Amino acid sequence: MSLKAFHIVFVLATLALTLFLTVWAYQEFARTQSSNHLTAAICAAVTSLMVLVYGRFFLKKLKHISYQ
Amino acid sequence: MEIPYTVNARKDTGLYNAKLGIWLFLASEVMLFGALFSAYILLRVGATPGTWPHGLLNVPLGTLNTIVLIVSSVTVVMAWASLKMKQFGKWRMYQGATLVCALIFLVIKSFEYNDKLTHYEVVTKEGDKFHVYDGHLVQEDKDKIVLHPSAHRLYTARAIAYGFGPEPAGAHAAADHGAKEHSDKHELITIQRSTIEHMENYGPKHHAYLAIYFTLTGLHALHVIGGAIVMAFFFGPGAKMWKTNPEQFTNRIEISGLFWHFVDLVWIFLFPVLYLL
Structure with missing residues (x-):
């Protein structure tokens, strides 16, 4: 597995983390009603989208480099 | 003597030797960190109900460190891609950015460690009454110490033995409530050294949580330092290989x-486990 393939695995793990962070922060907001947690949930959700956009960009930019 | 398969793949493995070597090494690393994660789970499941800490670590700092490491992964892959596209100048920029990220990560981590190592649990005895105080050491001399009460604390077996547990009851509850009032008002607590029975910081031996926290994050930080040293070598003296053998240099960067x-x-898993759950 090349660095390119491992990076894709890493991006997927990052996406899972940001989604988890969104859910965690929202649950904390529901529990504490703290606006900080709501802001964190929104930021994490936006970051999830950014990770997705980056993943597409990465695949496009490195399409000529092998996965092996 | 020329080392074989530094650039081209071996027919039997389909990989150049260094890549096979690093994957074997990473497999052993998975076992190492896997064992420590298992230890964490067993310690947590086996902890007395209510004593496993929540909110003890600084989530914003942990999140910042996570972002720093994610950015460093992007720069490290872009550095390699730059070499693949024969853009040595861009590689230097990305490699330098990765090193800066590693440094930022370690600085933030050191602040977190310092926060734990200056956080104390102090047991005092005044007359026949015991008190347990918890907070950051802000001042000390030969007669007294001054603590800044913490919003989050651990309940050690020692504190629970003195009646200062997560579920306060009876007379001890009143004492514990008093400690919390201090915490709310951010009033400093002055303690005479002559009344101190026991004083211990939030180091690895203070609590099972801190032991596994320092082991996991310390081992991870050592890996960060090791990786940064290797990348700094490639950034500095190792970079001259680009002129003599660019393919092998590109493989080294990979x-x-x-x-x-x-x-x-590893950090992507460590962060939610230690900071959020």
């Missing part, structure tokens, strides 16, 4: 990038 990705991936 190997360091694979290691770096593994280190970052």
